[in-house]
Amino acid sequence: MSYYSVYGHCFKIDKTLNFLQKSNDESPDFSVYRSDDLDFNHRKISVDIAEYFKDGVGRFRVVNGTDIQYSLISSEDKSFEKSLLYLAIPLLFYQRNSLVLHASCVYLNGKTIMFCGRKGSGKSTYCQHYLSKGGFISEDRCVIDTKNKKQITLNSQI
Numbered sequence: 757m758s759y760y761s762v763y764g765h766c767f768k769i770d771k772t773l774n775f776l777q778k779s780n781d782e783s784p785d786f787s788v789y790r791s792d793d794l795d796f797n798h799r800k801i802s803v804d805i806a807e808y809f810k811d812g813v814g815r816f817r818v819v820n821g822t823d824i825q826y827s828l829i830s831s832e833d834k835s836f837e838k839s840l841l842y843l844a845i846p847l848l849f850y851q852r853n854s855l856v857l858h859a860s861c862v863y864l865n866g867k868t869i870m871f872c873g874r875k876g877s878g879k880s881t882y883c884q885h886y887l888s889k890g891g892f893i894s895e896d897r898c899v900i901d902t903k904n905k906k907q908i909t910l911n912s913q914i
Contacts, residue, residue: 759784762845763899775837786848788840791817791825806847810835816844821851846897855900862886870898 757768761779769788794815800807806818813835814828824844828836846856860883861870869886871879880896 762841763849767845771836773837773840774833775841786822786824788824788826788844791827794825794827801847801850803851806851808843808847810839810843813839816840816847818844818847818851821848824848842897846899849899853902855902857898857900858896859898860896861898864889 757770758772759766759768759779759782760773760776761767761781762776765785766779766781766783767786767788768782768784770790771788794807794817796807796815797809798807799809804820806816808816808818810816813830814826816839817825819825824840826836826840826844830836850856857870857872858875858879859870859872860879861868862883863869864886871882873879
């Protein structure tokens with residue numbers, strides 16, 4: 757098992773990842789593991805179970821905001837890791853009642869600035885421009901913890 761941190765939470769996974777730094781925390785908030793029982797070719801998203809088939813990558817099932825199961829079609833790690841970070845993990849936080857947006861954001865002059873828009877609209881370009889003036893928070897998916905009175909945008913740590 758390997759341990760990683762993303763959006764301020766530790767998780768354990770039965771696979772080594774290349775895009776995140778390992779965590780020293782071995783008290784995971786959720787688990788990611790391979791399952792050979794996934795047999796679907798659809799997308800179904802709810803607050804209890806989300807099932808997602810990603811063509812050329814594999815299947816992901818997110819259960820009750822605590823577990824992510826996967827089965828792979830491709831052995832290409834980059835496609836799996838991208839689908840895990842930009843699809844499965846945000847679905848897990850959605851199930852935990854966080855607000856998940858397709859956006860990039862930076863921290864600048866004491867404020868969080870978020871760039872929302874469709875694919876190819878320049879979110880990452882704006883984020884890159886402001887990195888020299890502020891701090892990076894997240895690229896492509898923003899997870900906002902709405903449980904507290906003060907809403908917090910969680911750092912993706914990629």
